[in-house]
Amino acid sequence: MTSAQTFAVSASDTYPEDFRLLELTPELAAQLEALDTCTLHIAGRTTDTATLIDPQETTYSVHTAHTSNNLYLLTHAASSETNPLETLELRAKINQTLELQRTQPTVHARLREVLSWDTRGAYRGSEFDKADAGGRRVDDQALHAHVAVGPKALKRALEEVPAFRDTQGHWRTIDAGFCVELLRLLLATQVEHAWASCYDARLLHPALQADLGAPLPYEAVHAVLARFGRPIDGRPACYTIDRRRVARFLAEHIFLAENMRAWPAADFAQALAATMPPQLASDGGSDDGLDAWGFAHIPRSPVRDLAYATVPTDPANALHAGSHRTLLTPLFRSLMPADARERIAMLFAAKPQWSAKEVTPFLEDLVDVDQQALERGDEAVLAQVAKAVDVWMLRFGRAVKCPSGETVYTSRIN
Amino acid sequence: MSQIDIQYRKSELREFCLIETQGSLETDKPGGLRGQQRFAAIERQLDGKVLMKIGVHRVEGTVVPLKKPLAVMVKEKNSKESPSDTTYTIQSIIKEKFIFKLRPVVYLQQEILKLPTV
Numbered sequence: 339m340t341s342a343q344t345f346a347v348s349a350s351d352t353y354p355e356d357f358r359l360l361e362l363t364p365e366l367a368a369q370l371e372a373l374d375t376c377t378l379h380i381a382g383r384t385t386d387t388a389t390l391i392d393p394q395e396t397t398y399s400v401h402t403a404h405t406s407n408n409l410y411l412l413t414h415a416a417s418s419e420t421n422p423l424e425t426l427e428l429r430a431k432i433n434q435t436l437e438l439q440r441t442q443p444t445v446h447a448r449l450r451e452v453l454s455w456d457t458r459g460a461y462r463g464s465e466f467d468k469a470d471a472g473g474r475r476v477d478d479q480a481l482h483a484h485v486a487v488g489p490k491a492l493k494r495a496l497e498e499v500p501a502f503r504d505t506q507g508h509w510r511t512i513d514a515g516f517c518v519e520l521l522r523l524l525l526a527t528q529v530e531h532a533w534a535s536c537y538d539a540r541l542l543h544p545a546l547q548a549d550l551g552a553p554l555p556y557e558a559v560h561a562v563l564a565r566f567g568r569p570i571d572g573r574p575a576c577y578t579i580d581r582r583r584v585a586r587f588l589a590e591h592i593f594l595a596e597n598m599r600a601w602p603a604a605d606f607a608q609a610l611a612a613t614m615p616p617q618l619a620s621d622g623g624s625d626d627g628l629d630a631w632g633f634a635h636i637p638r639s640p641v642r643d644l645a646y647a648t649v650p651t652d653p654a655n656a657l658h659a660g661s662h663r664t665l666l667t668p669l670f671r672s673l674m675p676a677d678a679r680e681r682i683a684m685l686f687a688a689k690p691q692w693s694a695k696e697v698t699p700f701l702e703d704l705v706d707v708d709q710q711a712l713e714r715g716d717e718a719v720l721a722q723v724a725k726a727v728d729v730w731m732l733r734f735g736r737a738v739k740c741p742s743g744e745t746v747y748t749s750r751i752n
Numbered sequence: 753m754s755q756i757d758i759q760y761r762k763s764e765l766r767e768f769c770l771i772e773t774q775g776s777l778e779t780d781k782p783g784g785l786r787g788q789q790r791f792a793a794i795e796r797q798l799d800g801k802v803l804m805k806i807g808v809h810r811v812e813g814t815v816v817p818l819k820k821p822l823a824v825m826v827k828e829k830n831s832k833e834s835p836s837d838t839t840y841t842i843q844s845i846i847k848e849k850f851i852f853k854l855r856p857v858v859y860l861q862q863e864i865l866k867l868p869t870v
Contacts, residue, residue, distance in 0.1 A: 347792035347804075349785040358840065360758070360823040367821045367845060370760050380756040390758075408776050409849075411824060412769040426769055426794065428777070428785060435822065483755050 348415060349428040357411055359435040361403075366392055366438070381486035388486075390438060395488025396706075398438035405433055445487050445495040446672045452476055452484045453501055453511045476509045494709075500565035502557035512558055514591050518613075520562050521584065523549065525617040539563050539575040581618050586640040588613045593644065593668040603631040603647065603664035610640075633664045642699035643671040646689055671700050678704055682734045686749035691738075693746050694727065701727045758825060760842045768824050768844040772851040777806075794850070802850045810859055813852035822846045 362370070369392060370376065380400060382388040388400040409432040415425040453476055476484075485492060501511045512520070527545050528537060539560045547554050560575060566584050567577030592609055593601075601609070611619070631639065636647040645666040669688055674681045678701065685692060685700055702712060705726040711719045731737070731747040738746055777792075779785055792806040802813045825840040 342798045344795045346790045347794055348789045351787050353786045358825045360825055361820045362823050375761045378758040407772050407774055410771040
């Protein structure tokens, strides 16, 4: 409409029509305007908030907002010779809009929940159960619906579980114990055949099957390699094993096996070293953070997002904060809420004071950055994460200067 | 499980106008407003104000840009080509609205008695 215009108003023959209004974020609106065509997806179960996924795989929770005012939609009507005025046609009367709120979905927890559905039985009465009472299997469509994230995020999460798709197209998890056992077999087979440091799933699979003397899905071998390794560019199905990933996996299961009890860091390091496959044993010279377990080293260790470190107060030994004094208490980031405020409240409930280095591993997955670049240690991404974490901690807590000059964060609630 | 696809095609966008009122548009005629022709007039003025005239009533409003644009969606009939259960199409993206927050004023003198306003 241009300014200084007069329009006649009529109502269409089909009034009121069923239109819905979706409130777009400025970023989403700009994204749509830059494209000629695109599709937004809304997924979710009846027991959850609906999730909207845009073409860049950003996720938003969808909420209904009711308004006491009336919203009327009108469009231009076809002009006629008898009507000198342009006419607007009344099409719909609306009292609610759909609002979007950007979210970071709890992918891993949801994924594990869905993948374990076929072993646990009926899944809390979702329509998925009712529709498929005969065969309880999770296929791509079910994953996409129940784990409402984009395909790339879902693929990364499936690698980390790990999970593999069988020949019938159904997703299956690999038991943690079998996962470690398979890894040990892979490492032993690699050494036995004197293959190079590159782990090729296509070579390992037949060798493992021959050793086991039993069928072994190729997809399971590939899933374990993807879980613990890094792909080699240009060489499909080839990986290099990452010691830190293996250590983190083993560390997580040590905590779970011991009922999430606290460990002295030195004892934990010993338990982890005992569990590590011998082919991946530390030679003391690597810089992957597996050799130092003092208080200051925990934020860089494989348990950086699995546990927090404390030093029990003992005036007689106050100066000694080595690994024999440091206590590791498990606190899994993967089980924390996806909301920054709730997560920070949980962190302060666990420990009253956090330094920036200690708290960053527990919040960095909430920052909208390339997580793989973060894992590689990209300087720009690290700075972005540090800034975002500082903003959150100041918003939901407060900063205090220690006598040492270091800034620590505490809760606003005394 | 439920999945909804929202299709956006820039070539198929139409222009919509959004009006927000505190009251509602009603009529005593059977069938309601459906099919009623030229029952009101909206005048958009140069200073960003709008004036809506319905019979003897005049209500003033303003043009307000939306902080968050609104996408107008309509549900499509189930298509076999679409893998989802339900499909919506975005028909427009609205960036401003006419909001009428004041009470209507009755202009009896002009309309009925044909007397000049005092």
